[in-house]
Structure formats: structure tokens, C-alpha cells
Amino acid sequence: MYEITEKKELAHTVYYFKIKAPLIARKRRAGQFVVLRLNEAGERIPLTIVDSDEKAGTISIIVQEVGKTTAMLGDMGVGDSILDVVGPLGKPTHIEAFGTVVCVGGGIGVAPVLPIARAMKAAGNKVVSIIGARTKSLLILEREMRETSDELHITTDDGSYGHHGFVTQVLQKFIDDGRKLGCVVGIGPVPMMRAVAGVTKPHGIFTVVSLNPIMVDGTGMCGACRVTVGGKNQFVCVDGPEFNGAEVDFNELIMRNRSYQKEEKTAMEAFTYHEGAKCYEK
Numbered sequence: 196m197y198e199i200t201e202k203k204e205l206a207h208t209v210y211y212f213k214i215k216a217p218l219i220a221r222k223r224r225a226g227q228f229v230v231l232r233l234n235e236a237g238e239r240i241p242l243t244i245v246d247s248d249e250k251a252g253t254i255s256i257i258v259q260e261v262g263k264t265t266a267m268l269g270d271m272g273v274g275d276s277i278l279d280v281v282g283p284l285g286k287p288t289h290i291e292a293f294g295t296v297v298c299v300g301g302g303i304g305v306a307p308v309l310p311i312a313r314a315m316k317a318a319g320n321k322v323v324s325i326i327g328a329r330t331k332s333l334l335i336l337e338r339e340m341r342e343t344s345d346e347l348h349i350t351t352d353d354g355s356y357g358h359h360g361f362v363t364q365v366l367q368k369f370i371d372d373g374r375k376l377g378c379v380v381g382i383g384p385v386p387m388m389r390a391v392a393g394v395t396k397p398h399g400i401f402t403v404v405s406l407n408p409i410m411v412d413g414t415g416m417c418g419a420c421r422v423t424v425g426g427k428n429q430f431v432c433v434d435g436p437e438f439n440g441a442e443v444d445f446n447e448l449i450m451r452n453r454s455y456q457k458e459e460k461t462a463m464e465a466f467t468y469h470e471g472a473k474c475y476e477k
Contacts, residue, residue, distance in 0.1 A: 196276035197231075200253055205335045206328075208260040209303065210269050211245075217252030219282050226307070226405070226437055229254070230413040233267055240264050241305040241410045241432070244283060254280075257306035257335070263301050263462045282412045285436045288403070290318045293377030297369065298344070299391055301383025305336045308382050309403055313342045315341045315403040318379070319344050323341030324452050325365045327383075331356035351365070362392045362455035376400050381440060385449055390439030401439040406431050408451055 201213035219229060228243045246255040260269040271277075288311050296315045300308035305326045316322045322343065327350035328334040332358065335348065341347045348365050349357030358364050358365055362383075370378065379402040381391030388404040395402040408431050411417040415433035425442035429435065 196278060197264075198276045198282040199271060199273055201253075201474050202272055205257065206333045208269060208334070209335060210258050210260075211256065212256050212268075213248075213251075213253045214277065215218075215252055216254045216282075217249075219280065220247040220252050223247050223254060223283040224287035225310040225318055227283035227285050228436065229256070229280050230284060230410065231268075231277050231281070231283030233264060233271075234278050235279070237267075238264050239279075239411055239413070241407075241413060242286070243306050243310075243405075254282075254345045257303065258356050262459055264364075266463075274447040281413060281426060284432060286382075286434070288314060288437060290314045291402075292319050292395055293379050294320065294324050295375060295456060297318045297366060297376055297379045298322060298340075299379065299381040299383070300324070300340070301362055301364060301387040302328055302333065302382075302384030303335070304387070305334075305340065308341075308380060309336055309339055309343070311382075312340065315380075316343050317379075322370070324348065325350065325362045327351065344390065361389065361390070363394050366391065367394050370394070370400075372399055374382050374399065374453065376405065377442075380404075385445060385452065388440060389443075389445040392443065392445075396441045403437050404440040404443060405436045406438060406443065407436070407446060409454065420441045421451075 198215040203211040260266045298312040323346040324344040325348045384406045408420045410420040420431040423444040
């Protein structure tokens, strides 16, 4: 069992957790993730490791309630325990001296961007970050991203904070202004990552995206997380989660992520969630 030692609400239905997992805390690197299961009957879901504290033996994750399992996790609190936390999984982010690295995070994607930005900064890169959300109240980790970035640019779809528009518009302006970009890291909703790759590809700018397909075992055995990258089959859990954005078949990824929409909807309809109370089946 893995005890929750800290919980904070970052935005509506978005929560930060610290979990006691000393072995994972000791080994994790930027870009890696865990697969967790809340109970014996629960599904297995992948979540990025946002941070770790080796001395305290904890890892940090950020969760947005989007389905039954994340709603159940969102209702858990300090002192509660998670049955399984497996990791660190996946390949760590490739870190080198690129020069200027632009880290682009959209919505909950700011969570996996943060440890990468920190690692890129520690490697001597100039880190320019662009983070965005639909509206100001949904923006997360602004302080942390500002602390680790040489520049921080903020966008909101509704114009309630920062640039009125999308993260890709700010990125495009960097390119139009002739800024030399050694690497772009883009993480967020699949359409956002596809748009980031679309902006950088014509200019030959190396762009990394972190994919989020359906995943079950996390060890490459089930094949659920298959994606096509550069015309070849790849498994996100062992070959990724990060890939060259210019080579990803995003249309296929979107279609595969819709495979269980009916089942996901049915699970949520059979489940009642009361804010501030325990989740339970109807």
C-alpha cells in the first residue's frame, strides 16, 4: 500500500498528491511515469511523476478528474492508501545542451513539462516556457514554471490572463522573430501537441511530444498503447512516452484514444461522485 502524505487542489478537479514510494523516488528521472491501481477491482492508469523527494521517500503526481478512477483518486486524502504504484516506467527525457529549449504545456500538460524544464535548465539550457489553459482559474504550476524558466509566457483561450489565444501563437511568433530554438517540448491535449509539431516541422526544429494513449500493463506486453511513429509501430510504455513530434501519426492516436468512449461513459454514468464525500456505486 502506498500512503498519500499530502494533497492540494490546484484548480477545479485538479489535484496535487505526494505519495510514499521510496524506491520509485530514488530512481525516477524526468519524463518517467507510474501506473497505479486504487483497489483490487480498479483499472490501471498511467500518471507522470512530477517531482520526487528521495530523503522523504515521496513522489508527486498531478491528477485531473476525467473518468471514474481519477474521480475516485480525487476524492482520496492524506492518510488514504493506493493499492499499487508501479514505476518508474518509460524512458527518461533525453537531456542535452540544446541551447534554447522552449517548453510548451497546455492544461494538465504543464505537470509533465515541469520536471523536463527543470532538467533542461540543470543541463545548462536557456529555458523559455509557454503555458496555457482555457481560462485563468484552470492554469496550474505558474509559480513553479516561473522559477525554473528564463522566460515564462502565459496564454488563455478566453483572454482572462496573459496572451489571448493559444500557446502555438506565441511559439509561432518566436519563429517569426528569428529566435534560434534548439529544441521544443510540447505536452498537453493531443490536438495541441499536433498543432505544436505542425508549427515547428516546416522549420526543422526538433520537437518532443509526450503521448498519452490507452495503457494497461505498462511493460510492453499488452500492446494497448501502440502508436505509429515514423511509419513504425511503437509502444508508448517502453519506447516512450516521448517521441519526435514530426513523426507521430496523431490522427491514429486520436482514433485509438476513442476506442473505449462508450465504456468510459457507461462507467461514469453508473458512478456517483459527491464533492467532499466518498465516491460510491449506484
